[in-house]
Amino acid sequence: MVERSKKPVPIPVSSTGAENPGFVLESDRVKLSLPTGESAEILLHGATVISWVVDGQEKLFLSEKAALDGSKPVRGGIPLVFPVFGKSTEGPTAALPQHGFARLCKWELLGRTSEADTAIQVDFGLGPENLTVDQRNQWPYEFGLIYSVNLSISSLETKMLVRNEGSETFDFNVLFHTYFRIPDINNLTIEGLKGTSYKCKVIKSEAVEEEVELPIRSEVDRVYAGVPNAVQVKNGGETIFKVGRTNLEDIVVWNPWEGASKMADFGPEDGYKNMICIEAGAVSKWHSLEPQSVWEGSAVTNI
Ligand code: BG6
Numbered sequence: 001m002v003e004r005s006k007k008p009v010p011i012p013v014s015s016t017g018a019e020n021p022g023f024v025l026e027s028d029r030v031k032l033s034l035p036t037g038e039s040a041e042i043l044l045h046g047a048t049v050i051s052w053v054v055d056g057q058e059k060l061f062l063s064e065k066a067a068l069d070g071s072k073p074v075r076g077g078i079p080l081v082f083p084v085f086g087k088s089t090e091g092p093t094a095a096l097p098q099h100g101f102a103r104l105c106k107w108e109l110l111g112r113t114s115e116a117d118t119a120i121q122v123d124f125g126l127g128p129e130n131l132t133v134d135q136r137n138q139w140p141y142e143f144g145l146i147y148s149v150n151l152s153i154s155s156l157e158t159k160m161l162v163r164n165e166g167s168e169t170f171d172f173n174v175l176f177h178t179y180f181r182i183p184d185i186n187n188l189t190i191e192g193l194k195g196t197s198y199k200c201k202v203i204k205s206e207a208v209e210e211e212v213e214l215p216i217r218s219e220v221d222r223v224y225a226g227v228p229n230a231v232q233v234k235n236g237g238e239t240i241f242k243v244g245r246t247n248l249e250d251i252v253v254w255n256p257w258e259g260a261s262k263m264a265d266f267g268p269e270d271g272y273k274n275m276i277c278i279e280a281g282a283v284s285k286w287h288s289l290e291p292q293s294v295w296e297g298s299a300v301t302n303i
Helices: 133-138 257-262
Strands: 023-025 029-033 039-043 049-054 108-115 119-126 143-152 155-164 170-176 179-181 188-191 197-200 205-208 213-215 220-224 231-235 238-246 250-255 275-289 294-302
Touching: 029 119, 029 143, 039 143, 049 155, 108 143, 155 170, 155 275, 188 275, 231 275, 238 275, 275 294
Parallel strands: none
Antiparallel strands: 023 029, 029 039, 039 049, 108 119, 119 143, 143 155, 155 294, 170 275, 179 275, 188 213, 188 231, 197 205, 197 220, 220 250, 231 238, 238 294, 250 275
16 A cells, blocks of 8 residues: 555646656647657546557557547546445445446546656546535545556556545445457457356346356456455456556456447447556445445556
């Protein structure tokens, strides 16, 4: 756990990128790049990573109909889920929309926090002052989030720090809703889930995963609770992504299949064949955070 005495104040950054060649701030986004060609793009809206390029290839799926103007959550990239996963019907998060408010808010850019030719990190912050009055009323806790995105030559790390800045304990879920771009869902398998209990939302059931290499050949929406090791996404048996986690015990696997055609912001209609959501999170149970305490979790995807 990292202790930070208070939420950092935004650091002024160059909008031209002239002083930081690997870091460019535009009106609605931050662009990161390394001298070796890797790059990432993060919208201030939702602090949503919308692009990650390695070897000239885009690694994230972004719907061609995704709204990038803040009017709705981004359909693709890495939307952030906080403080609730899904939709609560009761308890302190019941008034919040599906997946909470973090993906809906405009985050503060806190600045670039590391410098090296092989890695670059940028931090974003969110607190009650960034919420609308309605969102404040829906979840009236004093909190501070720091979200870090670290681009390195062959990996992308996302890290969330949650701090309780009030005098009341609160419960939360957190999750990185990562949409990976894949060559063909019909060649895809997922390794690393065998032996893990899961809840299936498609047929409302619970089971233990039996497959060493799980094929995805129809709609899937499962929450795997307490996944012990890294999860590998494979194309034709070859690993294309390896997702490691710290303090994020769960993995959600989601692909809407032909149901994508009913989603107004999903495109192209057969785009589900080129995506798989492998979502690292802490969602199968509530995490309780006492006043003045900090929680931190991270996920790193290696190519
Ligand atoms: C997944 C959920 O994480 O997100 C699914 O498990 C949900 O049930 C999906 O459909 C997409 O959610 P949304 O709110 O972005 O459409």
